[in-house]
Amino acid sequence: MARLELSGLSKTYGAVTTVRDVSLDVPDGEFLVLLGPSGCGKTTTLRMVAGFVDPSAGRVTLGGEDITHRPPWRRNTGMVFQNYALFPHMSVAENVAFGLEMRKVPKPEREQRALAALGLVRLSQYAARLPRQLSGGQQQRVALARALAIRPDVLLLDEPLSNLDAKLREEVRVEIRQLQKQLGLTAVMVTHDQEEALTMADRLVVMAEGAIRQVGSQQDLYERPADRFVAGFVGRSTFLQGRVAEPGVFQTEGGLRLACDPAARSGPAVMAVRPEAIHLHPGAEDNSLSGTVEFTSYLGPVLELHVRLSPTERVVLHMPNRGGTPAAGLGESVTIGWPRAAGMVFSEAA
Incomplete structure (x- = not known):
């Protein structure tokens, strides 16, 4: 294990900046x-x-050592690639031992460590x-075993589940998480x-256009998104365009007046509401709206349910599904609402 720190990390290709001033502190075991x-x-x-891309600016520190410009084979990181990157002519054990061979580990030790790594991912028999000769999920676990065999200071995973079907993705992500916790x-x-x-x-780091938009726990990002982008990318939201007309009042472009946080900044804004926060038959303290x-x-x-409030x-x-029949049918007029606190307002002022 080792603490990973990124300080002002940037990457530019000519006039295009793909990563802009990324700073992160990743503690041991996170x-x-x-x-x-x-x-x-x-x-x-x-x-x-x-180490596969050289930064244009900034530093990468691992375990207190600056590794910014070290080649990949001289920094103790284990990488799991999206496409597995297994050598087709090598056996599973040889694939797992490859990184150890590159590090000049003696053959008896690398064979022992390769088998131990395969045991961790329950593939010793293969x-x-x-x-x-393996399934996609098994190949991904071989790639994981290869990364673990070198006993990395940090495990790096690049879209490791994207090539698996939905059910297998669920299984493998649980396995990876349990293994990460088990090994610390x-x-x-x-x-x-x-x-x-x-x-x-x-912890989650939401990125857009090369920069960090928000860092936090799942609950932070879902319930307290920093901006409209995070509110739309993490989970699902309905967005209503309008303005904060006065303290505590948001007015939509369609003329609806909604209660909002009194601290919301006056001027052009957008209100985001999560679908589970909106309900039929609103209470006395809720925003109350009629729709179809x-x-x-x-x-x-x-x-x-999709409810039309205005043109x-x-x-x-x-x-919640409590029997499979919607409480309202197509074309039916309904009254819906949500609490003041559920309407997240993001200023669009420059």
């Missing part, structure tokens, strides 16, 4: 997830930690097979899948 859309700079950041590893993972990130992380159901969807544990505005609400 599982940190970099989350963001494609092209946001998260993979480039991970590759600068691994040591003699070739990668093509410091780990940094990159993903664009918010469910994956929310399930696996100790224009779409319903059965999502298993929840029922989803230009609608909201999406989720209701």
Whole structure:
């Protein structure tokens, strides 16, 4: 284990900046997830930690040592790639031992450590097979075993589950998380899948356009997003465009007047509301609005309703499934609402 620190890390290709002034402190044993859309700079950041990309500015420190410009083989990081990157002509055991061989570990020791790593991922019985004889999930576990065999100071995972089907993704992400906890590893993972990130992380880092937008726990990012981007990327929200007309009053472009945080800054703004915060038959303390159901969807544990409030505005609400029949049908007039505190207001003033 080792503490990982990124200080002002940036990467520029000509006139294009892909990573901008990223600073992070990852303590021993933490599982940190970099989350963001494609092209946001998260993979480039991970590759600068691994040594595959040289930073244009900033420092990478691991265990108190500056490794910014060390080649990958001279920094003790274990990397798990999106496409597994297994050698097709090598056996599973040979693939797992490859990093040890590059580090000049004597053959008896590397064979022992390779088998031990395969034991951690429950693949000891497949040591003699070739990668093509394994399933996708097994190949990913081989890639993980190879990274673990070198006893890395930090484990780096680049979209490690994106090539697996949905059910297998659920299984493997639990295995990776349990193994990380069991071994006390410091780990940094990159993903664009918010469910994956929310399930696996100790802390989340949301990135956009090469920069960090917010760092925090799952609860921080979901319940207290720093801006509109985070509110839209982590979880799901309905957005209503408008302005804070006076303290505690948000007025939508369609003319609806809604109670909001009295501390919200006056001027152009957007209100975000989570679907589970909106409900039928609002209480006396809620915002109360009339609308028409224009779409319903059965999502298993929840029922989803799209309610039109005005010609230009609608909201999406989720209701617990207690029998499979929506409380309101298509075209039906309904009254909906949400508490003042559930309407998150983000100023759009320059």
